Amino acid sequence: MTEFLQRLKQRKLVQWAVAYLAAAWVALQVLDVAVDSYHWPDSVMHLAFGVLALGFVVTLVLAWYHGERGVQRVTGAELLLIALVLAVGGGLLWHFERGGSPMAATTAQSVKSTTGVAAHNVTSAASATVASASSSSTVPVSPTAVQPIPAKSIAVLPFENLSGDKGNAYFADGMQDLILTKLAGIGDLKVISRTSTAKYASHPDDLKAIAQQLGVATILEGSVQKAGNQVLINVQLIDANTDAHLWAEAYPRTLNNIFGVEGEVAQKVAEALQAKLTPAETQAIAKIPTRNAQAYDAFLQGEYYGSRGAESRLKSDFDLRIRNYREATELDPMFALAYARLALSQIWDLVEFGDDGSNLGAQAKVAMDRALALAPDLADAHLAQGAYRHYVLHDLDGALVSITAALALQPQNADAIFRMGVIYRHRGQWQAAFEAFQHASALNPKNAFFLNMVAFCAVSLRHYADAVRVSKQALALDPASANNVAALSDVYLLGGDLDRAMAVFDAAPATVRDNPRIAIWHAQVMLYRRDYTVARQLIAKVEPGNGVNAVDLQAVRGDIEWYAGNPTAARPHYSSMAALLEASIKTNPAEAADHFAHGKLGWVYARLGRTREALEQGQLGLTLHPADQDVPNATSALWQMAQIQAQVGQVAEAVASLDRMLAMPAGDFVSVPSLKLDPTWDPIRHDPRFQALLKKYGSAEPATAMSGGGHG
8 A cells, every 4th residue: 555655746746636637627617718709519518527537537647647858657456457447447437427417308398498499399399297206316406506697688667757757667567578579589698687676776876786686797777758748758878787777768659659669778788789680570570569549558568567566466566457458459459569568468367266257267368369360479478378378278389399499589579588487287298397496586586476486496306405495495485475474384294303393383474374374274284293282373363265275174174173173073064174175076177176175074073974985086086187288287196095995994005106106206195204294194103004105215305404594
């Protein structure tokens, strides 16, 4: 060993290694800049890393062989060592190359490929199934990483309303939205979504800090002054790092010739940032949506109520948005963008509040078809078609084709990228969904819902540590959100950290703790702790309404008594729950076609001792959502069936259902730690088959590492 160390020193192997690594690091930095500047594919960096890694092995071998001052004597043992190093290095390179292939295939279907080159992947992608879904341990997930800020990046702050009439605020907001829409069509720019800039001031003092929070290099500020028929629009582009003005312009117009200002601003921004525009992008930016002043004004009001409704979630704001978009189309029957926004608004109204009896789906199709006929190259028209195919026709493949077409026309549209992630999730393509949600969050970094969907994918893949970190980011953005509080608590619970799941509720603001929905969620977590007294106290004053479903309220009240050992006291709650579900399924077609309702009814039948009917309802839920049509819903139906089977004493069947779920990305429903805590499984907890299942998957659970993030 002494001789070996002496010869190692003689050959200066460490010096060679350090020199090579330093040179490789510099080469990678230079290449990274070139990749970003010339828009080379990410595979270039992967290939370069592989070549440099192999070169490192070769350098060490050559350094050893040649030695210092030409010493070339190599012993048999050293030859063996060289062969071993080459074998290990080659094996690692082969491993990473093999590991990269599935990622490359996934990326071909991910957001980065939606600019036009991946449309052919949509119809050829294999249908995901619950039985064949890949194990979570084989699908890589990374937490949201800090990315360098690209020079060609911009956030548009809220435009200031300088009009004497504060009722003209809609005009300033609408103008900001139109400019953002134009900018989002420039593929060479990173454009932050309006949702993430909405809470900032129009002309803040700390531009540099805001730009860092949003991940951009430049900020566009603006103001609008409207008085009668006269409009003055001022905009300025600022380098956030130096506070230098890159470009500024004033647009004095009348309402009759204001059309096209948004396109002129987008063109000037692109020139100032040296963004490369394709001929199609140049044409799209210059296109004027309408020349009808009244239609334009109605459209801007629709934009205003759309943005307000996204924050308030009030039906009244949704209705005003639809009314103004419809008015814009009536005033200008050639206004394609207004038709597209009308169709989207009607679909989101349908998704958010259900059909009001006016057949919103059919109305949306009429508006969508008109938009496509007027402007087949309009991104919003394809977005509307994608939403219609997804939520009305339940055609995921068709929806993906439409969203892909929209992103080819408007590659920086965060909402479109997010919708693609939702479709990937429903198809069971978890890694692609994860990447899409991350991309959407990068363009809309202040959107807590987007972050929660990133966390949701990580949870599904049972990467709970990653999910905790992202859920904390979402909660930090909106600490007063009941959904954010519940989401973080659920992640901790699925990871088996009951104390931290409880701490999230304790740390929540009083307004959140008083929320009746939080009271129900909190009570359900208390059942994991078997603290029935506190659970009763939490829901004692909760009544149906204010976001509380009567069925869910009766369920938790019945559960508290059931787990406390009072089945007689639980029975009236379960009977009431069953009656509500039976009536809803009978009178509501949407409920009759939804596995959730049948699964819940089957579960409550099991608690009421109606075994045959319970299993029938569970099976009906499975039938309604085949795995090749909607993976999350099919997984949910299987989860409900497993609960029913456990309750009625079908131990082997329940264990088999859980076995299937633990072998696939279903971490939002089941994990080994949660199975150990959840009282639902008490009827089969001590059965050897259930215990064997916990042992089988216990060692395969990804490390949660939740101690790294702290509480709440």
